[in-house]
Amino acid sequence: MLRSYSRLFQRYPTIFTLTRLPTARLQTCHFSISSTCPTEGLRDFGLPNATWGPNLRNLYDKFLDLTNTGLWRRIPSHNTTVNHLEGIGKRMFLRNIDEDGVGFEYCMFYNKAESRMVCLFQPGPYLEGPPGYAHGGSIATIIDSTAGAGAVYTCGSVMTANLNINYLKPIPLGCTLLVDSYVEKIEGRKVYSRCHIQSHDALILHTEAMALYIKLG
Numbered sequence: 001m002l003r004s005y006s007r008l009f010q011r012y013p014t015i016f017t018l019t020r021l022p023t024a025r026l027q028t029c030h031f032s033i034s035s036t037c038p039t040e041g042l043r044d045f046g047l048p049n050a051t052w053g054p055n056l057r058n059l060y061d062k063f064l065d066l067t068n069t070g071l072w073r074r075i076p077s078h079n080t081t082v083n084h085l086e087g088i089g090k091r092m093f094l095r096n097i098d099e100d101g102v103g104f105e106y107c108m109f110y111n112k113a114e115s116r117m118v119c120l121f122q123p124g125p126y127l128e129g130p131p132g133y134a135h136g137g138s139i140a141t142i143i144d145s146t147a148g149a150g151a152v153y154t155c156g157s158v159m160t161a162n163l164n165i166n167y168l169k170p171i172p173l174g175c176t177l178l179v180d181s182y183v184e185k186i187e188g189r190k191v192y193s194r195c196h197i198q199s200h201d202a203l204i205l206h207t208e209a210m211a212l213y214i215k216l217g
């Protein structure tokens with residue numbers, strides 16, 4: 001597991017430099033490999049893998065604990081069109097399934113009572129825009145995926161009609177982020193959501209967004 005992490009480090013040293021993760025912590029942190037679905041070839045990518053940094057793993061553990069309250073549930077992220085949306089439909093979540101850690105590395109948790117979807121996100125080197133930082137389009141993508149998934153889990157099928165984003169602070173590649181969205185109001189077919197992206201420790205507000213989804217059917 002650590003070998004895989006250090007392989008990533010060797011290929012993309014800048015992202016780890018930018019996150020300023022002490023080497024000692026990297027060497028002592030414990031990772032667990034993603035479990036696979038019972039059916040051969042299926043894998044739930046929303047589970048920890050060796051490329052997750054300690055901050056992502058800590059946030060994951062925190063939200064996993066919250067699932068014990070019954071208020072939160074972990075959203076699976078399969079690599080195929082299995083029907084894991086319980087009646088909503090088949091869906092392959094956005095991600096690079098060829099190599100862990102290089103693109104959108106994330107997992108989601110949903111709180112039904114709050115109509116809230118959070119995404120724990122570690123942007124990989126393929127998402128680079130300005131040198132060392134995430135591309136604005138990739139940020140829009142993770143916002144739309146998170147708030148959109150929240151709208152889907154709250155209201156059923158939707159399409160994005162409008163997405164308004166304020167980019168406040170650049171996002172270093174390899175850092176850990178909390179993408180936090182909720183459905184603010186529903187008017188007829190219109191579903192209004194809000195979303196923000198903050199650093200894992202909540203010290204930096206990177207991005208704020210509003211989205212309008214239109215219910216289908």
Ligand SMILES: CCCCCCCCCC(=O)SCCNC(=O)CCNC(=O)[C@H](O)C(C)(C)COP(=O)(O)OP(=O)(O)OC[C@H]1O[C@@H](n2cnc3c(N)ncnc32)[C@H](O)[C@@H]1OP(=O)(O)O
Binds near residue numbers: 160162190
């Ligand atoms: C768990 C799975 C995770 C899933 C994540 C999903 C996130 C990703 C979602 C996407 O990426 S979707 C792809 C990007 N979006 C599109 O390609 C949408 C393209 N646009 C359309 O297909 C249609 O314009 C749309 C379905 C959004 C609406 O067309 P409709 O004909 O169904 O609705 P209509 O035009 O009658 O509008 C319905 C209401 O919404 C309002 N509306 C529609 N578009 C609007 C807009 N852009 N701004 C403001 N209001 C808008 C419209 O005024 C009206 O308001 P009222 O009911 O009050 O009259």
